[in-house]
Amino acid sequence: xxxxxxxxxxxxxxxxxxxxxxxxxxxxxxxxxxxxxxxxxxxxxxxxxxxxxxxxxxxxxxxxxxxxxxxxxxxxxxxxxxxxxxxxxxxxxxxxxxxxxxxxxxxxxxxxxxxxxxxxxxxxxxxxxxxxxxxxxxxxxxxxxxxxxxxxxxxxxxxxxxxxxxxxxxxxxxxxxxxxxxxxxxxxxxxxxxxxxxxxxxxxxxxxxxxxxxxxxxxxxxxxxxxxxxxxxxxxxxxxxxxxxxxxxxxxxxxxxxxxxxxxxxxxxxxxxxxxxxxxx
Amino acid sequence: xxxxxxxxxxxxxxxxxxxxxxxxxxxxxxxxxxxxxxxxxxxxxxxxxxxxxxxxxxxxxxxxxxxxxxxxxxxxxxxxxxxxxxxxxxxxxxxxxxxxxxxxxxxxxxxxxxxxxxxxxxxxxxxxxxxxxxxxxxxxxxxxxxxxxxxxxxxxxxxxxxxxxxxxxxxxxxxxxxxxxxxxxxxxxxxxxxxxxxxxxxxxxxxxxxxxxxxxxxxxxxxxxxxxxxxxxxxxxxxxxxxxxxxxxxxxxxxxxxxxxxxxxxxxxxxxxxxxxxxx
Numbered sequence: 001x002x003x004x005x006x007x008x009x010x011x012x013x014x015x016x017x018x019x020x021x022x023x024x025x026x027x028x029x030x031x032x033x034x035x036x037x038x039x040x041x042x043x044x045x046x047x048x049x050x051x052x053x054x055x056x057x058x059x060x061x062x063x064x065x066x067x068x069x070x071x072x073x074x075x076x077x078x079x080x081x082x083x084x085x086x087x088x089x090x091x092x093x094x095x096x097x098x099x100x101x102x103x104x105x106x107x108x109x110x111x112x113x114x115x116x117x118x119x120x121x122x123x124x125x126x127x128x129x130x131x132x133x134x135x136x137x138x139x140x141x142x143x144x145x146x147x148x149x150x151x152x153x154x155x156x157x158x159x160x161x162x163x164x165x166x167x168x169x170x171x172x173x174x175x176x177x178x179x180x181x182x183x184x185x186x187x188x189x190x191x192x193x194x195x196x197x198x199x200x201x202x203x204x205x206x207x208x209x210x211x212x213x214x215x216x217x218x219x220x221x222x223x224x225x226x227x228x229x230x231x232x233x234x235x236x237x238x239x240x241x242x243x244x245x246x247x248x249x250x251x252x253x254x255x256x257x258x259x260x261x262x263x264x265x266x267x268x269x270x271x272x273x274x275x276x277x278x279x280x281x
Numbered sequence: 282x283x284x285x286x287x288x289x290x291x292x293x294x295x296x297x298x299x300x301x302x303x304x305x306x307x308x309x310x311x312x313x314x315x316x317x318x319x320x321x322x323x324x325x326x327x328x329x330x331x332x333x334x335x336x337x338x339x340x341x342x343x344x345x346x347x348x349x350x351x352x353x354x355x356x357x358x359x360x361x362x363x364x365x366x367x368x369x370x371x372x373x374x375x376x377x378x379x380x381x382x383x384x385x386x387x388x389x390x391x392x393x394x395x396x397x398x399x400x401x402x403x404x405x406x407x408x409x410x411x412x413x414x415x416x417x418x419x420x421x422x423x424x425x426x427x428x429x430x431x432x433x434x435x436x437x438x439x440x441x442x443x444x445x446x447x448x449x450x451x452x453x454x455x456x457x458x459x460x461x462x463x464x465x466x467x468x469x470x471x472x473x474x475x476x477x478x479x480x481x482x483x484x485x486x487x488x489x490x491x492x493x494x495x496x497x498x499x500x501x502x503x504x505x506x507x508x509x510x511x512x513x514x515x516x517x518x519x520x521x522x523x524x525x526x527x528x529x530x531x532x533x534x535x536x537x538x539x540x541x542x543x544x545x546x547x548x549x550x551x552x553x554x555x556x557x558x559x560x561x
Contacts (some may be wrong), residue, residue: 025508176457176503177512183462183474183531192465194512215458220312223461223531224476226485242511243465 003150005132008075010064010085010109014123015039024056026240032056036237038063038108040121046100046112046208046276047269050237050246051197057247059236060100060207061112062121064129069106076107077187080133081233081249082149082276085111090125092117098276099129100208101235101249102147104181104189110235112276134187140165143254144219146186155275156210157264158252165252167231168262168270170209171201175216175224179243186218190235190247201265208269209234211248212261218250229256233271282441285419288431293412296362298351301325301388302403311343314479314486314530319343321528325350325388327401333383333392333496333558337525337534338480344532345525347495348380348398350388351407362389364469367413368521368537369430369560375406381560382409383496384523384537385428387471392496414469421447424542425507427468433539436559437498439550448548449519449540450555452497457512459488460504461531468506472523472535479533480526493534496557497522500549506541517544521557 015038023031036044036055040062044053048060064079066072083099097113109129136150143165145153157168173193181191191213197203205211210231217225232248239245252259303325310318322328323342331340331347349372353359363385370382372391378400380393389409393401413430420441426434439448455475463473477488493499499520505513520536527533 027505027508027511027513029508174458176460178464179460179512180465182460182464182476183529217314217530220314220316221530221532223314224458224486224488225314225483228485241465242505242509242513244511 001135003132003135005130006078008078008129008131009066010075010127010129011066012121012123012125012127013039013063013065013108024241027242032240039123040118042115042118044207046272048207050205050207050234053237055237056241057103057236057239057244059110061097061110061118063103064109064111064127065107072107073188075129076102076109078131078134079109079129080131080147080149081251081271082152083130083132085127085129087117087121088126088128090122092120092125095120100271101233101247102188102190103236103247104184107188138165140258142258143252145252147249148251152275155278156270164258164260165254166260166262167210167212167252168264168267169212169231170205170265171263172212172214172261173202174214178213178216179245182222184222186222186250190249191222191232192239192244192247194243194245201263204265205234205246206269207234207237208271210270213248214256218253222250227256229254229259231259231261284421284434284441284447286431286434287417287419291412291415291431293410294365296365296409296411298353298362298389298407298409300327300401300403300405300407301350301352311529313482313528315483319528323526326403327398329395329398331495331525332395334556335495337493337495337522338478338491340526342526343528346386346388346390347383347525348393349391349401349407351391351409352388362409363387365411365414366409367411367428367430368539368557369433370412371410373408374401376400383557384521385471386524386535390523418447421546423546424540426540427506427538429539433560438552438555438559442548446546446548448550449500450498450550450552451500451519452553452555453490453493453499454549454551455490455499455501456488457503459490460501461533463535464510467509468538472537473501473510473520474527474532474535476531476533490534493522494556495522495525498555498557499536501536504541506538510538515544516542517547517549
């Protein structure tokens, strides 16, 4: 079956803070004001460290939403990592970029573009998203692809042979460290991983890295399944909140023996501006 | 020795809510962890036939909420109801029937005798006698108490030991791998869904938690719920199972958070009788 592309409209988000208090409480009980949690964020790029900012859930670029809740869920569900976006209104009209990940709850699509275009964006601007990827397949029985533009299948560090998909990742995260996002649909929600710079093998985690989540099955809602594995893209940075952390947008899921990983602690992030612009990995 | 508390300094607030209807959408069924469609009751409304001490799983149900599921119509008042209500608080229906709060699940959940439950329906007003937030165990400064009525702490087996630790009896210990939906949320809201209790589904989903009962006290390993629900190696959270059977992946029987702190501040005793029934 061939996959279908659809044009969606995302609206550049304005950050929101609930109620009359600006404070959230971090995992050690300290209050903080959440900066960088949604909207247009400047100075954060793919390849930057996931633990590199004093911010909350900071994403490399802008977050898109939609004022109608059902349309917002559909925007989030159908937008896929690698989809091209084009600004339709405002001072950045005509600028292009790419979807680099998604976030959950009410739904957000994270798009990356050049800093000068981001600087010209204004919350409320319209951005068209070429939604394409749900329903794509690698042709490997047992291993499912989701949230991924099919054009990236040939550009990411993955190899299909002998009925397996071998992926190069920054590191692996055991399921006990997976937090917010469990129990939610993987097409519309990311998985926050409760890792820190002291988590073995993950001190160098960067935005755009691929990571493996062991014993996690995201096919029909995200949850624990022994012997399963999910691979995703790190789409936003760390959060001070307990139960939260860098956010992973799942792109591959299958039995671990059909989805072996090679850990590369030092290489370039799998998802970069170069890869998104179409250069082969 | 009974653990000392600041209960004498706590105040009581009278709150109201109503029995909230079960909710569905036009698409009907949902999918279980293995991709099979289901359409089953359990969440919202008045759920009959399941009480404290009964098995949590083994029902044709999803997000089973025993007894009454209670909300307030006004959003701000509802958050006060959800945050201020504590496990063990008394609830009263319009006809004067009394029960007690067993936990939260984005609803306040209350167990009443079966014959009283049978007379309640959706929309009926419920009064909640809220007392407990702010409770402290004065001899255990490392431990934080959440969602606990003073009466519950008084009646829970265990207490302060000669070595200074808090003895708590639990029916089960829960590995961190089981923590599902609810991670990252406020400890005073809803509960922690436990995965690995999918009775009747694939064995590769099991974490050995199919034997839980409604009202069981459990100890969640490596869980720090002092400032919200998160993973912290070496911490323990004591909870009470307030919801039951789930089909939806990443969900399951859920403990409401009660006491949380470093593992060395606790002396955990495994006891099959460790259940909220002590509050009756």
